[in-house]
Amino acid sequence: MINFLRYQKLYFAISIVAIAAGLFSIFSFGYKNSIDFSGGTILEYQTSKVVEVDKLSAKLKSQKLNIVEKEVNGNKLTLKFEALAPEQEKIVLGELKKEDGKVTVLRAETVGATLGKETIAKTITASIVAILGILIYLTFTFKSLNFAVSAVVALLHDLLVMVGGYSIVSHLFGAELNTLFVTAILTTMSFSVHDTIVIFDKIREYRRSKSEDIVLSANRAVTETIIRSINNSMTIVFMLLALILFGGSTIRFFIVALLIGTITGTYSSPFVATPFLVWLENRKNK
Numbered sequence: 001m002i003n004f005l006r007y008q009k010l011y012f013a014i015s016i017v018a019i020a021a022g023l024f025s026i027f028s029f030g031y032k033n034s035i036d037f038s039g040g041t042i043l044e045y046q047t048s049k050v051v052e053v054d055k056l057s058a059k060l061k062s063q064k065l066n067i068v069e070k071e072v073n074g075n076k077l078t079l080k081f082e083a084l085a086p087e088q089e090k091i092v093l094g095e096l097k098k099e100d101g102k103v104t105v106l107r108a109e110t111v112g113a114t115l116g117k118e119t120i121a122k123t124i125t126a127s128i129v130a131i132l133g134i135l136i137y138l139t140f141t142f143k144s145l146n147f148a149v150s151a152v153v154a155l156l157h158d159l160l161v162m163v164g165g166y167s168i169v170s171h172l173f174g175a176e177l178n179t180l181f182v183t184a185i186l187t188t189m190s191f192s193v194h195d196t197i198v199i200f201d202k203i204r205e206y207r208r209s210k211s212e213d214i215v216l217s218a219n220r221a222v223t224e225t226i227i228r229s230i231n232n233s234m235t236i237v238f239m240l241l242a243l244i245l246f247g248g249s250t251i252r253f254f255i256v257a258l259l260i261g262t263i264t265g266t267y268s269s270p271f272v273a274t275p276f277l278v279w280l281e282n283r284k285n286k
Contacts, residue, residue, distance in 0.1 A: 004222045005215055008275035015157055015272055018264075022164010029171040034178035035111055036119070040068060041084040043092060044107035045077045047100045053077070059095050069176075071250060076106070083110055123182045127189065131155065134193055142204060146280040151196045154273035158192040159185065161264040166257050173253075180254035188261030195229050195269035200277070214281040222270045233266040 035042060050072065057067050065088060069080040079092065089108055097103050131152055138148035162185065169175045202221035206212050212220075240259045244252055 001220055001223045003219055004226075004270065005219055005275055005278060008271075008278075011271040011275060015161075015268075019157070019160045019164060022161060022167060025167040025171055026164055029167060031167055031170045031177035032174055034176035035068065035080050036178045037117075039083055039110075039112050041081045041089065041110045042107060043079045043081070043084075043089065043105075045079075045093075045096060046104040046106050047075045047077055047096070048102035049100055050075060051077055051096065051099050056095060056099055059098075060092060063091060063095075065092060073248070083112075119179060119182060123185065126186065127159070130186075130189060138197070138200075142200060146277060146284065147200050147204075150273045150277035150280060151193055151200065153276050154196050154268040155189060155192045157268050157272050158188055158261060158264045162188055162257065162261050165260045165264075166253075169253065169256055169260075175253035175256065178254075180251065181257050184254055184257035184261060187258060188265060191262060192265040192268060195265060196273045198229070199225050199269055199274055203274075203277070214278050214285075218274050218278050222274055226270055229266060229269065233262055236262050 053067075053070050053072060057070070060067060065081065065084070067079050067081060071078040077096075081088075081092075084092070093103065093105065134155070135148045135152050138151050139145050142148065166175060166177075166181060170177065199221050202225060203214070203217045206217040206220055207214070237259065240255050240262065243255045244259070247255060
């Protein structure tokens, strides 16, 4: 058995530094908003040949139409602009037809900035409801509020590290805040709680059968489960790394967000949730 709790101050220090760095990035640099949040127009075309996007971009720029984001996937071209009027969309199509006479419009959609605000509001509401549900469920499952609170603290830790880490990625590499990031947040919430419950179940089992001290039970539980947890997480990490390297650019930063969530979720269960539970239990027994 390894005495993991011996270094609990170090774990908390690492978490504080990670969260502080993320919060500093959020308040200093913020995020690069995608059209989903800032509003704009998405135009998607099917062409008969690969279009020289840089040449098209230069022509459109001369008419004060700036491409915010572009993606070429074979003969499929996706262009994102700030909100365009129908007449401006026709100009884009006209210039594109000069490059390729056979063009089919697959998608022409203008998104308002209010959609992004609604998405954020709904995400916050969904997160609060999920956290309250987890708190109530774990309280009844483990018959202890301390177990539930510790799991939620680890969950909030993961969310803070994730949103802060993504802000750093956004600042350094231009990752956009979009609806895929919202999906990554909700996915991370479920992953974080899963590992924590496995450890807490072991702690409960040891304390029931042997009436052990909470510190001893916690160390035994982490020692027994940590290798399994790391192995499970590494299979996910390798898959995500493969998608980052070989997947499309559209989902790359979504995968990066999932990677951050997976790593911090694996870390928080044994090194945040468990020490916090021990601290709460020791306070209760004083």
